[in-house]
Amino acid sequence: MKWKDGAQCVVCLTFDLDAEISWRNILRRNNITRDNPVVLSQGTYGPKVGVPRILKLLKKHKIRAGFFIPGEVADLYPNTISSIHKAGHEIGHHGYSHKNPANCSRSEENLEMEKGIEALRRITGLKPQGYRAPAADLSENTLDLLSKFDLVYDTSMMGDDIPFKIQTNTGDIIELPIRWMLDDWPFFGFNYFPALEYQSGINSHRKVYEIWADEFEAVYEEGLYFMLAMHPQIIGVPSRAKMLGNLIKFMKSKENVWFATPIEIAKFWTEQEE
Ligand SMILES: [Zn+2]
Numbered sequence: 106m107k108w109k110d111g112a113q114c115v116v117c118l119t120f121d122l123d124a125e126i127s128w129r130n131i132l133r134r135n136n137i138t139r140d141n142p143v144v145l146s147q148g149t150y151g152p153k154v155g156v157p158r159i160l161k162l163l164k165k166h167k168i169r170a171g172f173f174i175p176g177e178v179a180d181l182y183p184n185t186i187s188s189i190h191k192a193g194h195e196i197g198h199h200g201y202s203h204k205n206p207a208n209c210s211r212s213e214e215n216l217e218m219e220k221g222i223e224a225l226r227r228i229t230g231l232k233p234q235g236y237r238a239p240a241a242d243l244s245e246n247t248l249d250l251l252s253k254f255d256l257v258y259d260t261s262m263m264g265d266d267i268p269f270k271i272q273t274n275t276g277d278i279i280e281l282p283i284r285w286m287l288d289d290w291p292f293f294g295f296n297y298f299p300a301l302e303y304q305s306g307i308n309s310h311r312k313v314y315e316i317w318a319d320e321f322e323a324v325y326e327e328g329l330y331f332m333l334a335m336h337p338q339i340i341g342v343p344s345r346a347k348m349l350g351n352l353i354k355f356m357k358s359k360e361n362v363w364f365a366t367p368i369e370i371a372k373f374w375t376e377q378e379e
Pocket residue numbers: 121122123127199203238239240
């Protein structure tokens with residue numbers, strides 16, 4: 106297939122800025138009521154160190170990316186969110202308090218959507234146009250609610266190599282699929298306590314470079330779509346950010362690659378289908 110202006114393939118870099126919020130939720134679901142400072146500080150690294158390093162990298166390579174940010178993180182770190190927005194990146198919806206939608210009633214999920222939209226709009230002046238589900242799960246109401254709030258796309262599902270349209274009771278949503286293999290968390294996510302979650306080990310970034318670069322090459326050959334889903338607290342450490350920089354250089358060494366934000370891809374896909 107042909108992408109915008111006849112591009113051979115499209116690349117989309119995305120970052121989920123969960124900060125401390127997802128760690129707090131991990132503690133709670135393990136019945137730990139204390140906000141363990143060390144556990145939470147892993148999340149603090151995202152907005153404090155990861156984001157500035159990533160913004161510098163994206164600026165160097167003149168790439169605009171998508172950042173999915175829970176409303177509560179936007180309320181905690183307005184200056185960080187503002188710096189992402191001012192650098193020209195897209196900011197998408199990632200819930201308000203990073204609650205798993207599957208554990209919410211319809212009215213709770215509706216409130217999460219509403220509060221998330223308002224928190225981002227207070228900082229950027231813009232309503233987010235896309236959504237990535239917190240905790241990688243959707244409820245039976247999520248897609249309907251996205252359409253109800255006039256969001257254009259979702260980027261949480263894994264059912265294809267290229268975008269696709271999902272019909273809901275209230276309208277159509279474009280799905281920009283992701284896959285675990287192109288996510289940094291399964292390779293690098295690690296936690297000491299609680300031990301039940303994320304002790305799979307810490308991978309070499311060289312191995313991950315190899316997996317991602319090989320996938321990009323195959324996607325390029327087939328003329329498909331390459332969406333990386335990353336987390337500033339994970340990919341933002343020095344050696345991994347350097348690896349991402351090397352991957353960007355590799356992708357740029359190929360001719361005719363379209364680097365796009367998620368909303369640019371969703372809009373292109375909508376026009377294609379019409
Ligand atoms: Zn998240």
